[in-house]
Amino acid sequence: MTMTAGSNLEKVFKAGHKALTCECGPPRGADVEHFRHKAKYLKGYGDAVNVTDNQTAVVRFCSLAASRVLMDMGIEPVMQMVTRDMNRIGLQSNVLGAAALGIKNLLCLTGDHQSFGDHPQAKNVFDMDSTQLLDSVRAMRDDGKMISGTEVDGKPAMFIGAAANPFADPFEFRVIRMAKKINAGAQFIQTQCIYDMERFTKFMEMANDMGLTERCYIMAGITPLKSVGMANYMKKFVPGLSVPDEYITRLRGVPKDKQAAEGIKIAVEQIQECLEMTGIAGIHLMAIEWEERVPEICEAAGLYPRPKVD
Amino acid sequence: MVVAESKPVAEILEMVKDCQKVVVAGCKGCVTVCNSGGSKEVGILSSEIRIARKAAGNDLEVIEYTCERQCDPEYIEPLDDLVKDADAVVSIACSVGPQYVAARYPYVPVYPGLNTVFVGGAAEHGVWKEYCQACGTCGIGEFGGLCPISRCAKQLLNGPCGGSSEGKCEVGKGTVDCVWQLIYDRLKNLGQLQRLENPSFIKTGPPAGTADRAP
Numbered sequence: 001m002t003m004t005a006g007s008n009l010e011k012v013f014k015a016g017h018k019a020l021t022c023e024c025g026p027p028r029g030a031d032v033e034h035f036r037h038k039a040k041y042l043k044g045y046g047d048a049v050n051v052t053d054n055q056t057a058v059v060r061f062c063s064l065a066a067s068r069v070l071m072d073m074g075i076e077p078v079m080q081m082v083t084r085d086m087n088r089i090g091l092q093s094n095v096l097g098a099a100a101l102g103i104k105n106l107l108c109l110t111g112d113h114q115s116f117g118d119h120p121q122a123k124n125v126f127d128m129d130s131t132q133l134l135d136s137v138r139a140m141r142d143d144g145k146m147i148s149g150t151e152v153d154g155k156p157a158m159f160i161g162a163a164a165n166p167f168a169d170p171f172e173f174r175v176i177r178m179a180k181k182i183n184a185g186a187q188f189i190q191t192q193c194i195y196d197m198e199r200f201t202k203f204m205e206m207a208n209d210m211g212l213t214e215r216c217y218i219m220a221g222i223t224p225l226k227s228v229g230m231a232n233y234m235k236k237f238v239p240g241l242s243v244p245d246e247y248i249t250r251l252r253g254v255p256k257d258k259q260a261a262e263g264i265k266i267a268v269e270q271i272q273e274c275l276e277m278t279g280i281a282g283i284h285l286m287a288i289e290w291e292e293r294v295p296e297i298c299e300a301a302g303l304y305p306r307p308k309v310d
Numbered sequence: 311m312v313v314a315e316s317k318p319v320a321e322i323l324e325m326v327k328d329c330q331k332v333v334v335a336g337c338k339g340c341v342t343v344c345n346s347g348g349s350k351e352v353g354i355l356s357s358e359i360r361i362a363r364k365a366a367g368n369d370l371e372v373i374e375y376t377c378e379r380q381c382d383p384e385y386i387e388p389l390d391d392l393v394k395d396a397d398a399v400v401s402i403a404c405s406v407g408p409q410y411v412a413a414r415y416p417y418v419p420v421y422p423g424l425n426t427v428f429v430g431g432a433a434e435h436g437v438w439k440e441y442c443q444a445c446g447t448c449g450i451g452e453f454g455g456l457c458p459i460s461r462c463a464k465q466l467l468n469g470p471c472g473g474s475s476e477g478k479c480e481v482g483k484g485t486v487d488c489v490w491q492l493i494y495d496r497l498k499n500l501g502q503l504q505r506l507e508n509p510s511f512i513k514t515g516p517p518a519g520t521a522d523r524a525p
Contacts, residue, residue: 084464110471113463113481124464131468131509165472170494173470176507180468184509192472 004141004187005159007104008076009048011309012282013188013217018275019282020303021078021190021219022046022294025055026066035061039070041291045298047306048076048105050190050284054085057117064094067103078161079103082111087127088136088147095137099156107161107190108133131184134162138185162186164218166203167196167241175206182216189216190284193223195234195243197273204277213279220274223286224267224297227259228252264297271301311340311431312404313438314347314424319358322400325421329370329397332359334423335389335411336376337403344438346424347402349376355402355423380407386414393418428460452505454496461489467510470494 003010012019022042027034042049049070053063067077079098083091095106110130114122128136136147137160144155162181166174178189194200200220207213225231225243228251235243247266254262267285274280283303287294298304326332334356341347356372363370373392378385380403393399393415401408402423412420428440443460449467450457459465463481470490473480479488497503 110464110466113473115463115481126465129464129466129468132511135509135511163472168470168472168474169476169488170470170474170491173494173506177468177470179507180509 005104005157007048007159008309009078009105010159012047012307015307015309017307019047019217019219020298020306021048021050021282021284023050023052023286024291025052026060026063028058028060030061032069035066035069036073038291039073039075041294043073043075044306045294045304048078050078050080050107053080053082053111055112057084057112057114059118064098067098068101071102076105077103078105078107080107080109081133082109083126083128083130083133084111084114085125087125091128091133092136092140092146095140095156095158096152099158104157104159105161106137106158107163108137109163130162131181134160134181134184134186159187160185161188161190163192164189165192166200167192175203175210178207179210179212182212186216189218191219191221192241193221193286194270195247197270201277204279208279217281218279219282219284220280221284221286222267222270223288224290225251225263226290227263264293267297268300311343312426313344313428313430314341314404314426316346317423317425319362322423323359323362326359326398326400331371331396333373333375333389333392333396333399335380335399335401337380337407338376339379339381341403341424345436351402352376380410383410383414386410452510453493454500456489456493456496458489458493466490
C-alpha cells in the first residue's frame with residue numbers, strides 16, 4: 001500500500017506498528033475549553049484522535065472545527081463525517097475544506113438516525129451512504145474528480161477510513177459489507193465497540209479468509225465499561241451490541257467504587273487479546289466521556305509510548 | 311397508490327373560519343381506497359363542519375362533490391358551477407388535487423383536508439404501508455425486488471447498517487422490518503447474494519426539480 005496522505009496514523013501503519021486511535025467528542029455548545037481539556041489527556045497517547053460528527057444525532061460543535069482545534073494543540077485528528085446531515089454538495093465541500101486546513105484522516109460514516117437525537121423532527125438527508133462517501137473521497141483524491149465528474153482544483157490528500165459493526169445482523173453479511181467499504185476506498189476500519197470476543201474472533205477469521213486484512217488496516221474498537229449500569233445499558237439499549245454476562249458478573253463481583261478499575265482491567269485484557277489476533281492492525285479506544293483514564297489504559301496495555309515515525 | 315390521512319377537523323375549521331359557503335371536494339382515486347377522501351369521507355367531513363359551526367352559532371353552507379379524479383383537469387371542471395360563489399374549496403384528494411383546483415380557480419382559496427403521507431399499499435385491512443418514494447430511478451431489481459429508498463430509514467443503498475438486529479430496524483423500536491435483512495434473505499433465496507458484494511453507487515435520478523416525466 002503506497003502512502004496517500006502521509007498522516008501520522010498512516011505512517012504508523014505503514015511502518016508496521018500496531019496503531020492506536022482515541023476519540024474525543026465535541027461539546028453541546030461552543031465551550032472549546034472543555035473540549036481542549038478532554039483532548040489534552042489524549043495527547044501523546046493516540047497516534048490520532050477521532051473527532052465525532054454530531055454523534056447519536058445530537059447537535060455538537062462541528063467535527064471540522066474540532067479537528068482544527070486538535071491540530072492547534074499538536075494532536076492529529078481523524079475527522080468523522082456522516083452523510084445524515086449534508087447532501088453531496090455539502091459533503092464534498094467539507095472534504096475539500098478539511099484538506100485545505102491540513103486534515104489528513106477522514107472517517108466516512110452514514111451516522112445515527114436523527115430520531116435518536118435531540119432534533120428528531122430534522123429532515124434526513126442521506127443523499128449518499130457511507131460506502132458512496134468513501135468512493136467519492138477516494139475519487140477526488142486519486143482521480144481528481146468530483147461525483148459530477150468535475151475536476152477538482154487540488155486533490156484532497158486524505159487517509160480514508162470507515163466503520164464496521166461485526167455485531168449487527170445478518171452476521172454472515174457483516175464482513176461482506178466491510179469488503180464493500182474497502183472496495184469503495186476504505187484504507188482503515190474502526191470497529192464498533194467489541195464485548196463479544198467470540199463473535200469478533202469469527203468475524204476476523206472471515207476477514208482474513210477473504211484477504212481483507214491484507215488490503216486494509218483493521219482496528220478493534222474498545223470502550224471501557226465504567227460500571228455495571230453502563231454494561232447493562234449497552235446490552236439493553238444499543239441495538240446489535242451484546243455484552244456477555246461474564247463481564248457483567250465480573251463488574252458485579254467487586255464493590256461499587258472498584259467497578260471502574262475492573263472495567264479498565266477488562267478493557268486492557270480485551271486490547272491484549274485483540275492485538276494477538278491475526279489481521280488486527282491497531283486499537284480504536286473509545287473512552288466515552290472518560291478521556292482522563294486513557295493514559296492508564298494505554299500504559300497498562302503496553303501501548304505507550306507511541307512509535308515515532310517520519 | 312398515494313396514501314393520505316385526514317387532518318384534524320379543528321385544523322380544517324380554522325382554515326374555513328371566515329367562510330359562509332364551502333365546497334368539500336373528494337376524489338374517487340387512491341384516497342377512496344385508503345378511506346380518507348372518497349364520497350363517504352366527503353359526507354362525514356361536511357357534516358362535521360356543519361355541526362361544529364352550528365354549535366358555535368355560526369352556520370355555513372357546505373356543498374359536497376366527489377371528483378372522478380383530482381389529478382386531471384377535465385375532472386376538475388364539474389366543480390365550476392359549485393365553486394362559483396363559494397368562499398373556499400376544501401380538497402380531500404392527495405396533495406395533487408388542491409393544486410389542480412387552485413390552477414383552475416385563480417380567485418378561490420383552496421385548503422387541503424388531508425395530509426398526504428406516502429406511496430404505498432395495504433398491509434392489513436385499514437392499515438397502509440410505505441413502499442415507494444417516487445425517486446425517479448427505480449433500482450429494486452438490484453435489491454431482490456424490494457426498495458431500500460423507501461423502506462430503509464437511512465435510504466442506504468449499501469445496507470444493512472449497524473442498527474439491524476434480529477430482522478428489525480433500530481428505528482421504530484422493533485416494530486419495523488429491516489428491509490436490508492429482507493433484501494439479504496430474498497437474494498439468498500434467489501441465489502443472487504453476489505449482487506451485494508459490489509458497492510451500489512450514487513442515486514443518479516433526474517436532478518431535483520426537473521422530474522417532469524412524459525406519459
